[in-house]
Amino acid sequence: MSIPSIEQILGSPLPVKLIVLLGMSAVFLYVRKRDAEGLTSGFFYLFALQAVRDTAYAFLPIPQVYLISDLFIFAALVYLIASTLGGRALVVGVSALNLAAVLLALADYALPFLPALPISPLGLVPALDSAVLAVFLAVRGRSQDRTLLNAGTLAAALGAAYAAVALFLGYGSDFLHEVAVPLFYFWPLGIAFYQLETHEGQLVRALEYYEGEVDSIYRLSIESGAAMRKTFSISDMLDGLTRVIVSETEADGGAVLLVDEFEDVVGFRSVQGRFPPPFKLPEDLPRKPERVEAFVRHAQFKLGETLFGEAAKTGKPLFVPLADGDERIQSNGPEDFLRVGSLMAVPLLVEDTVIGVVAVERLPGREPFSEGRFDHLKTLANFGALQISNFFSFQEARERSERERASNIAAEIQGLIVPKKLPEFPTAALGAFTAPAIGVSGDYFDVIQTRKDRVLLAVGDVAGKGVAAALVMVMVRSVLHLVANTDKDVATMLSWINRGITGKIEMDHYATLGLVDVNLATGEIEYANAGHQPLLIFRAEEDGIESVELKSIPIGVERGTGFVKRTLSLKSGDMLLMYTDGVVESMNAQGRQFGRKNLGTSLLRSRELSAREAALRIRADLANFAGEARQHDDQTVLVLKMKL
């Protein structure tokens, strides 16, 4: 074998091939730039392999070089196409076959033993590869990625054509080298090109699809947002949602059903457009459009019953492209307004909770819903479910904040009318605390200096809670301040307050009130009571606690109630304690009440303390007793200590 001269090489098909290769390389670079994802690189390697083969052949024009490289190229082709489509066995088989053929070809070249037939038996192998690949592609069929399959089929067809030329004309044929090979250069690039184009087309379509979805979701948000801003009504919000879903799916009508807040049923909450019922109507319901519509509007189903109950129970979407003849759709009569055309129903899911079902319909005669619409509805349903659950969360938060606002107003009023700072006297000192319980705000206390040597102490508890109770408290306080500055005694003051409050307005207004009028010069006190807790007095001389109880009914029960007063005398060091029921009824985790006895002990242990310190001591003892238990009622304490 001799190495060909320059003339021979120039006269060979190599220049043609090289020119084509050059052109191809330019295209190669262009494609490479567009292919950011490396989709086509496999085909480029094939292209390079061919280029190497032809350059080698130009210098070593032996047919076996061609045959052997083709065996590799076809194995690589099968690998490129079949491996991505799950044809591993095929790849292994073809590789083994081709490798065996390579070994046979090498052996035959070294020591020719194969018969010189018109058609080389080894040349059959690439043709066989192409045929097997074609069968494989046909079998894999439509279930696989369309683009890949098309590119593969194209490659297999071109490969088969080339293999046929090589087989029938032989590897020495001029036609093969001058026409078939340069043409065959096109195929990897062509396929790479094709794949890239389709891929980009897919990207564009996906982009358009997502743009559409985002658009729909945007419209959905706008609609439900409007309902939240304007009326904050769930039915307005659901109506808006249904309208958007109907228009986005190009349906004739649609409905949203929600799972009931208390029972396990799912019921219609919004129906828009024309929505013939796909479930069985009662036999005795007149088949009139307005009657049927009214029935549908209020229909509800147990979970699992009808296609809506089923979707709500299982959480599975339902697609009925053609209602006619589909057993899932119940027919209610031949009338036009009762006939369903095409239906899709998708559960409204928030994580693994079904909150309802959304359904849309097209009437008979219109094009049925497509799979694409079904997917679109699923996206809309996902987002819709989120909107609905957000709405309910907002609603709950709003109700809670309204409740809190009402009790905050009451607490604020209460905070405004109790004294901020206690007055100080040479002969008596005061201490107090009031601790409102959340949402109650009924305790009241006051200290009114009526004359230089007189101070009026008041502790009361308005029954009820919230703003109503606060209003009663304000009324009590107003009358008290008015009569405190007259020369009336404490019993008369109570009857005036009682008259001022009882039966005046159409609401319950009860309050207990204890009044103590202290003579700062003498230590003499006058005590009157309207249903309030007994007075506790620490007697310094006896070192004991005296309980003073004046039984009577509270303010607000009867207009004509008469109250009595009792006169007592305090000596230096004596302490007077007024308090509300929240103190003595304070309960610990074991369910025991603090009680008057503990309160008395607490006062007794405060004998050496100032009035202010005594109030703090009682508060600490109370907190200690209650521990972690919740405070369920207001607690108020007012202490006076005489130092004559």
Place this chain on the structure above:
Amino acid sequence: MDSADTTYLSGIHEIRVDENSPLFEKTNMLFKEFPSDYRQIRYFTLLIVQSAPLEIKEINLLEQQISEIIKNAVKHGNKCVPEKKVRVWYEFDASHAHLIVQDEGEGFKDLETWNEFNRRRLEKLAAQDFEGLADYVSFRTESSDDNDGGNALFAALEYWNGGFVYNTRRNAVAMLKKYPQRHLGVTLEDRTG
């Protein structure tokens, strides 16, 4: 009638006597006691109800029901003798109201008679015999007066849906109201199934 109320046909609708009922368990219940003063019943009721949370929507209905029970204790139990006390244990949250009301009287002697009366009343209702029902509008005993409607317990039995039980002496009654709880949607039991 489209929306006939059929609740009276379901469940056991009679007053039970069962001192061992869990409804008599007083642990951690709040407690108040009142003198048997008929004039103050509304006030006492308000003192109890004020500890009910704001989440309970039909608070007026609850107040009315509690008021009836306290009225029974003050009037029929303690015969309005001010020295006799009415003791109330109570506990509320958003999902329930639980009360025990005890008086110092002789106990509800006519309990069986009442149950029998109520059973007949419900039969008339179920049969839609509205003429016959006229005889069963008001339950009256020798001690009934013009202020007794004779129908408070019918409503009570409907209202206290978690039970309405007397102790053996029949001077204490324990009751439970369960409020339906709002929930959003139903949880899927098995997503793959």
